[in-house]
Amino acid sequence: MLAEVTEENIEKGDLGQLSDVVGDYATRTGGRVVVTDRQGLVLADSDPASRTGISIAAQPDIARALRNRPTVAHGEEALSATMPGSSGTTVRGTLRLTYPMAEVNARVHRIWGALALAGACVLAAVALAAFTLARWITRPLRTLEAATAQLAEGHLANPPDATTGPPELRSLAASFTQTATRLQQLLKAQRAFASEASHQLKTPLTALRLRLENFEPYLDPRAHGSLEEAVGEVERLGCMVQGLLALARRENSATTPEPVDLDTVIADRVAMWEPLAAEQYVALAVTGRPAGRVWAIPGALDQIIDNLIANALRVSPPGTTITLHRVPGAELHVIDQGPGMTESDRARAFDRFWRASDSHHGGTDLGLPIVRHLVHASGGAITLHPAPGTGLDAAVRLRPVTDACSRAGTARPRPRPATAPTP
Known part of the structure; x- marks a missing residue:
């Protein structure tokens, strides 16, 4: 773009404007700008210590530019680009732009730093959004986990939150609460049955044993053996009932x-x-x-x-x-x-x-x-x-x-x- 601007100034013969364009560009970018005509004579140079009107046509990059061929070269100290100022095949001049490598590296570092900062900001924003979304999604799961632990202990004091999170998790929390409530009711009913059965079964079994023992004076001695076996079976039945109730109470209690x-x-x-x-x-x-x-x-x-x-x-x-x-x-x-x-x-x-x-x-x-x-x-x-x-x-x-x-x-x-x- 700078070569096209200088070529236009050369074509119009506006050499004063050419010096202003070269000086302004060099001031803004920190590079050195050299402009020549079609014979290789220096028309403008941003370096105040250099002279204009001298020929640099013998320099390789200028010679190539005069033949309408651009040149880009870099070394340890400088990076240069030489472009022909041409319209089609007509070359009206050349432009050489030179930057010190220190300036080039500093600019590259600034660009990479800006890109890295922008990337970090984007990543931070994405991470914040992802964290917020993850918290929103997993909150019902955390409350569900806590409710599951409480249910394992035998009592659900804090049901899971069924008002936040994705619809699927809200539905899962509601179903879990309903299931846990029903399970607690069943366990409570079973514990109540075990407690009541323990008292309700003792009385008839004790009465049955007493009645069997009361038969002993009125039975033929040959039947005493069968009576003792019957009393033993009643005792065994009582022990069995007590064992079943004890096992049921143990299974229903989470300790x-x-x-x-x-x-x-x-x-x-x-x-x-x-x-x-x-x-x-x-x-x-x-x-x-x-x-x-x-x-x-x-x-x-x-x-x-x-x-x-x-x-x-x-x-x-x-x-x-x-x-x-x-x-x-x-x-x-x-x-x-x-x-x-x-x-x-x-x-x-x-x-x-x-x-x-x-x-x-x-x-x-x-x-x-x-x-x-x-x-x-x-x-x-x-x-x-x-x-x-x-x-x-x-x-x-x-x-x-x-x-x-x-x-x-x-x-x-x-x-x-x-x-x-x-x-």
Whole structure:
């Protein structure tokens, strides 16, 4: 464009205007401008120290421009561009524009800096818009997550927000609230049933047992055996009802595990069971290194150990030993010397009301299902293995309380009185 302007001034013979154009451009851009005529004589030069009227036609870039060929060259110190001032094939002069490389680099850096600043502003605006949009979209998800955690604890106090966010998430939050409300109503009704059934079933079962016992003086002695069996079945039915209600209450309650001293619970329960075991000529032994504190829901360890000892005592012959062996890593083994179980029996032992075909004990077959539920609720696991020789090894693995949790100020468990074993 500058070459076209200078060519027009040369054609009109307006050399004074040519000097003004060259000087103004050089002042604004910081470059040096040299203009020649068709013979290569300098007509204007923005450098005040240079002379006009001299010939530079022999210089390579000027010679090429006079032949209507542009030249661009750059070196370590300067960048130059030489253009012909021509109209079609007629060359009326040449224009050389020279910039110091320092000025070129500074300008490039300024342009890149402006582009980088503009890009950063655009990215910041996009990030802000994306963050705002993401917060708007995920807010219902956060409230839904909090509501899910509350529901897992057993009570939904703060339903998820169904008024903000995308329509799909609002619909999901509303559906979750409706489902959670219905679930809470069902759980409440089931807990109420378990509580009422516990009281309603005790009275008729007790009355039935008393009536059967009142028949004894009026029955033929040969029928006393059948009467005792009937009374035993009524007692078993009562124990079964109590076990079912206890299991239902446990399944319907969501309790957070707490740190419990496993060794203390083992010592308490063994002391409670030793007199009953002695009546059957069975010994109780505690072996292994102390297990320390473990995570368990309140009261779970007492019932777990009570049920396992009761099951072991039920099948242990006189003169044998029930061993409670502790293994490092919060693991407890209750080992008896009874007849044991086959592999298929061990696989089904945790099913409700299931009993082995060769089982003749009077239990309710709910002890192991209750134990499994309590162990799982405490975050552990229970498995059955054959004991060395004969017998059964019930292995309970719980989560140990680490030192970090203890230093964090974890509350110690509340002392609880010894509870009677669940049949």
